[in-house]
Amino acid sequence: MKKTTALITASVCTTALTFSASLLADDNFITLASTTSTENSGLFGAIIPTFTEATGIDVRVVAVGTGQAFEIARRGDADSLLVHDTTGEEQFVADGYASERLDVMYNDFVIVGPSDDPAGIRESESVSDAFALIAESESPFASRGDDSGTNRAELRLWEDAGVTPQGAWYRELGSGMGPTLNTAAGMNAYTFTDRATWAAFENPQDLTLLFEGDEALFNQYGSLLLSEEQHPHLKHALAAQWHEWLVSEEGQQAIADFEVGGQPLFFPNAK
Amino acid sequence: MNAPLKTLSHSPVGQHSLSSVPALHFQQASFEHRGHALLTPTTLTLSGCQRTLIMGPNGAGKSLLMRLAHGLLRPSSGHVRWEGTPPVQAMVFQRPVLLRRSAIDNLIYALAVQRVPRRERKALALQALEKFGLASLAKRPARVLSGGEQQRLTLARAWLLKPAVLFLDEPTSALDPAAIKAVEEAVNEFHHNGTRIVMTTHDLHQAKRLADDVLFMYSGQVLEHTPAERFFDTPASSQARAFIRGELVW
């Protein structure tokens, strides 16, 4: 019994020691608050190693909804911010939480739905038409309903289509993009998604891509340099390197090189 | 099973002269629980190095009186006081309470509680085990011993405390005759070494074998406190007479 106790104590201590050692390992990293679309598609997995190789700086990604990402940055819990809600980003700068916002890249939104397309949106002229057709036919539509960047974009498009989405066919899930796609697949409903998450999604069941290509569906990503006055403790120097690298030739090339299944998902457009 | 007690030559128990055991006074001590008077106001004195047997039917308040005397309970009114410094006491319960460890570790534990120096504990514990015929069971888990062995172990534990007063609450009620004999021998061994015995029993024969004096209780009252011979020959109260005739069920 005593031997066992000693053994357990020893192993626990060893664990605790290696654990604290790993915590103290190095400080040469930044925490980046970003959206699930960029992380889940594998973009960061592809471009961060290139950045780390060039600068020696590691980037730790906290992937959450756009709303939560803003909140994390506002509270000073992340060194850098990369999201896709241009209006919100500009407001963030205006509020003094960030000193600079730069266009980095865009991807686009698409509409996916049951392969038999009950609302007949395949041949729509514009995204407004497509949304109007879904509302008219009252075909089930799964909305994220979580005030994320994607959700905000979706709501703007309903407005453009002149539809107030409500009724039994319109289902607000209050979930992230992945869970929403899982649910839409389960209910065989239409849904609005960013192309990156869709491309990397592995449980489509009967869902298929039905509408794409309208310019109104472009989804701009911006990088924000957070305010030194608001949060002096942040790793501003390292974060600035990341911010600048993203819009540099090298960073833009890394984004362009990222593909899923031979298909590029993000299109660099830094000015 | 029933190893006879080794005779004492070098007892770890200090010899108590009769006068060294202080007297215990109950002064109008009573005990109530949820409005029920379980002990009516009682005044009595326990003194000398006697073997006092508390007798009476079930529910008479025997165990309660003993717990008040030992200090496990406080009286609701009145006082229970030792004359001078309270002496070292030990108690043996009807159901042996032993810790989940080996027989010898139970004894070592009791010594540790008494702040006996660490290096002396094992030798003292072994002596006590030897004395109570438990040496071969030293490493056995205390709680898998037989009822008789467990009770002898609690007596060995009490022995190590060198008590001036030993309380025993129906210590033999769950034991077979051989084990009862071992407990009674142990009680006398304590007594010979100057320990005052206070014990409850409802076994008349046991009381006759052991008692120097008897406290007879009935329904929360102490009806008699007399030398044993007088109690058994000419009990004063009708309840005691009935009890001795075996008419009062317990």
Next chain:
Amino acid sequence: MSASDNPFYTALALILGIDSGLFDIVALSLQVSLIAVLIASALALPVGAALALWRFPGRNALIVALNALMGLPPVVAGLCVYLLLSRAGPLGSFGLLFTPTAMVVAQVILVFPIIAALTRQQVEALHSEYAEQLRSLGLSQLRMMPTLLWDARFGLLTVILAGFGRASAEVGAVMIVGGNIDGVTRVMTTSIVLETSKGNLPLALGLGIILLTLVTLINALAHLVSEAAKRRLG
């Protein structure tokens, strides 16, 4: 269902492949939960025992509160720790958010009430059996504590395992305070959520099977140790 869609096959492939990423995730899961349970036990065992031994005003309220907190939603615990450790929060200056330490803190908060409340029950039951004997031996309440905790050790082992089960199974708290950062704060449960959201259900379930297997192994080990000790000590 093709072989690669089968979660058991996926789990097996993950284990056999000994993917170093998976190893890190498993190791971090175990480290975080074991350390959390260790710290929670160190705090909760004495607190539970004290609640069993002492009567004081507000004791019942405290017991009810602890029992209720056994059902504390992990997300709520996570949110509280997040607000506490956030730069804008009272402990923000330590910079602990999005680190394994933050995850340990959150899990300690989740596990503490379970261990404290169940310890209280176990020790109280044992105390009712031991109290008179221990007081007769002259022990104060304070000195009874270690004795009762030690003698209740087999029951308490189960209590601690229940705490470990909660720690290793929860996802809501570690997701919020850890951030599910790849290679830093990604653990089994957050990986499962991530893979589920990517629609990679076989991989998610495969990870679930590995997690369950590990927890089962730890429980089996604890069970064997305690059974062996019980046989020896009665």
